[in-house]
Amino acid sequence: MDYKEIINKYTQLQGHKTLQLRAVLFDMDGVLFDSMPFHARAWSKVMTDAGFKFSEEDVYMNEGRTGADTINTASLAQFGKPATQELIDALCKAKCEIFDTYPKTPRMQGALELVKKVKESGLTPMIVTGSGTPTLLGRIQENFPGLFSENHIVTSFNVKRGKPYPDPYLLALEKGGFAPNEAIVIENAPLGVTAGVAAGLFTLAANTGPLNPNVLYNAGANMVFPSVEAIANDWNNLLAALKG
Ligand code: CA
Numbered sequence: 001m002d003y004k005e006i007i008n009k010y011t012q013l014q015g016h017k018t019l020q021l022r023a024v025l026f027d028m029d030g031v032l033f034d035s036m037p038f039h040a041r042a043w044s045k046v047m048t049d050a051g052f053k054f055s056e057e058d059v060y061m062n063e064g065r066t067g068a069d070t071i072n073t074a075s076l077a078q079f080g081k082p083a084t085q086e087l088i089d090a091l092c093k094a095k096c097e098i099f100d101t102y103p104k105t106p107r108m109q110g111a112l113e114l115v116k117k118v119k120e121s122g123l124t125p126m127i128v129t130g131s132g133t134p135t136l137l138g139r140i141q142e143n144f145p146g147l148f149s150e151n152h153i154v155t156s157f158n159v160k161r162g163k164p165y166p167d168p169y170l171l172a173l174e175k176g177g178f179a180p181n182e183a184i185v186i187e188n189a190p191l192g193v194t195a196g197v198a199a200g201l202f203t204l205a206a207n208t209g210p211l212n213p214n215v216l217y218n219a220g221a222n223m224v225f226p227s228v229e230a231i232a233n234d235w236n237n238l239l240a241a242l243k244g
Helices: 003-014 036-049 057-060 067-077 086-101 111-120 138-142 165-177 190-198 215-217 228-233 236-240
Strands: 025-028 124-128 183-187 200-208 223-227
Touching: 003 236, 025 165, 036 057, 036 067, 036 086, 057 067, 057 190, 067 086, 111 124, 111 228, 111 236, 124 165, 165 183, 165 190, 183 190, 190 200, 190 215, 200 228, 215 223, 223 228, 228 236
Parallel strands: 025 124, 025 183, 183 200, 200 223
Antiparallel strands: none
């Protein structure tokens, strides 16, 4: 990949003079934590038990949506009507119960190194997630000690409209005091990429799931890497290009 050429294309398209990188906005599940296989298994089981057609790949295609939005979207597509609040509550509860029986999700390989490098480069790392579990902040501090300050984390509690809407990323810019040409996004899922791009942000994808990389390019990713580790390994070259 010719980083500089891709970045120039983006800045021209967005009407920015340059990228002046100050922050890196990390998605959480599938980027910082290797949690998607568990989410995929749990969602697929709960939805299938409730009469939906919902494979593990469907979970990846819906990744980034809130639970309610995932269920509603499937209900509209498969039954032609929105899901009732009772069904949404029951399925979300069942999914969480199954998920809680799984082992603790590990950190994504390369994620700690990458976040450390971002911080050492003088940039602000932030988290923008559609997740909203009560244990989330503790888990972040345990796995990434001292790397993310609490007011640099946007969760599903903070926004009405989650990904693929740009709202979570726009809120992150506002919270951090950054302009769109001062931050980049790192996502693993097509809807997350769509959200980052819709917020006007340069968006890197790490393809950590089972999807074809073209799905991520089609969602608008400016660059697609095969893993988070690959981004960490090439961080110095990438940073040099991003800093112009
Ligand atoms: Ca994700």
